[in-house]
Amino acid sequence: MVTIKDIARESGYSVSTVSRVLNRRNDVSPDAKKKIEEVVERFHFTPNNNAKQLKQNNSKSIGVIVKGISNMLFANIVEEIQKMIEKTDYTLVMSYLDEDDDEVEQATLLCRERKPIGLLFLGGNPEFFKKEFAGVDVPCVLVTNRADKLGYANLSSVATDDIAAGRCAVDALFAAGHEKIGILGGNLEKSYTSRQRFLGCQESFLAHGREIEMEKCYEKAHFSFESGYRGMNRLVEKFPDVTAVFVMSDVMAIGAIRALRDRGLLVPENISVVGFDGTTLAEYYNPKIATVKQQYQTLASRSVEILFGQIELKQDAVHELVPFEFVSGESVRAQEE
């Protein structure tokens, strides 16, 4: 392994001068700079990150905690984040959790072990934050969920208004003339996101002079194809005359639509479906899935910008809401009475 000492010896300068050149300091003579750069190049020298980070006690890494491994929206966001971080000299430390796991516990662990300079949470449950977020002392951004009520100085958020978005989805079904509406979503006890969207559903029902009969209308599932498939099967079994379903993620919706087809039910002819997230998948599926689109690019870019703002510019925590958008696909049919 070639170290800074080798470069020093070979170039005839001292390690400190080499270090200065390496770190683009300006208190170095052009001669020294040129000579040292030549030697560095010739030896293919790259500084040892461990030594550097040990000394500087910062790791130049950013932790990303993803809740839900099959969550396509998060996959899309991660992809965008990667593209942005690639251009900087930071590295990402990814950590994937099950959708109901405790992300703050994981964050604490990550901070201790990897010393990231900041954290991005893709999905998160305020309960966990309330309980133990005090232990995390680096700047963080909660993405897709709101954190304004939490009031931590080092926790920003870039979120979609899940209540309004959930309401929007169900409103669309009412608008199409549906009365018998089912909901397929996450575990309401464990998933804050699902709970918010569900609140939106309740608002919509209420606005239409109705109330949600939990037992019959709501079925829970995980955010994966398989689970959506099974969940939809359970839903139609307990609610046989359902004509429309709001499914809380596109991935689940695809599983759900497949389940319906396998039972001989067509979407939208027999049952209408509205998804959530607005991933690319939804628009390429057949039928195109009507969905509530979260702007994943904006979510991604703002969260990274805000994190860097907090880290480098020492800015305060901010809380932003990113607008969603209803995308009408081919999966909803107007119900004539």
Add this chain to the structure above:
Amino acid sequence: MVTIKDIARESGYSVSTVSRVLNRRNDVSPDAKKKIEEVVERFHFTPNNNAKQLKQNNSKSIGVIVKGISNMLFANIVEEIQKMIEKTDYTLVMSYLDEDDDEVEQATLLCRERKPIGLLFLGGNPEFFKKEFAGVDVPCVLVTNRADKLGYANLSSVATDDIAAGRCAVDALFAAGHEKIGILGGNLEKSYTSRQRFLGCQESFLAHGREIEMEKCYEKAHFSFESGYRGMNRLVEKFPDVTAVFVMSDVMAIGAIRALRDRGLLVPENISVVGFDGTTLAEYYNPKIATVKQQYQTLASRSVEILFGQIELKQDAVHELVPFEFVSGESVRAQEE
């Protein structure tokens, strides 16, 4: 920050004894062990990775280089790899490349900067390996592509026989009575994988007394929904009476099927489609996509096992072929003449 010295002082033992306990050595008295563990627990002490790795000069990290960010198969494999690595004390360093980029160049960079103890290539082009792989000196496994002909002592491979698999896909279309068969795949100049599958197609054509008319039958695209969509449009335009298409990935196939529908063509009624990869997506799509399934779990588990075999057991490079399987979906229709 709490360091090993703090633990030493607090427990009344020396740093070396603490270090021994931390590293589960057995040359330590039960008393010392117990006391030290108690203090470690009380202070929430976690060793500083940078210091540890600097000293040991190994990073306990494994590099994963993924060629093609929209490649669902790779996403599935990565997921499996993550599950396996999670249980060990290694960390993954992910690196995503464009599908036509030079992965070996990236590998060289990664080795210099992060000093991984081993590398996993998800997809790769033998050309790049021939040109510069000599610069990579850690154990590597090329996943999904063969590397047996390359003959590097530190490069194993766990692959699917792309030639046979490509042939299998086209054979299925011939078997269904199709004559006018198109192919939608990657850039044959840049994508080795595509070239292999294409060779398989040629074999199949030949076996059926036919030859591929490149100009008319082959269209290139990237392995994404969007690109598959556009590619299929170009293909039907230059080959209007095509009745069946082999698409070299499920993701592309979904884009392609969507393109056909948007032109008013149904799958399989008007045009049959066979995909490739056998991702979950294919079986939930509508229609279910007939596809050549690569066993991603096996691909993932074997590649990790082989890498650890090389790293820890100093085993020699091995080259394995993982069997593929044709999955008949709903996207192929028998052609009656």
Add this chain to the structure above:
DNA sequence: TTGTAGGCGTTATCAA
């Protein structure tokens, strides 16, 4: 079984 001391490769402080 335990402790002391040296060093991993780098940066930063201080003096020259």
Add this chain to the structure above:
DNA sequence: TTGATAACGCCTACAA
């Protein structure tokens, strides 16, 4: 503008 040197936190001979 440059160089010697002391850290950073940990591991590991080697000594006791």
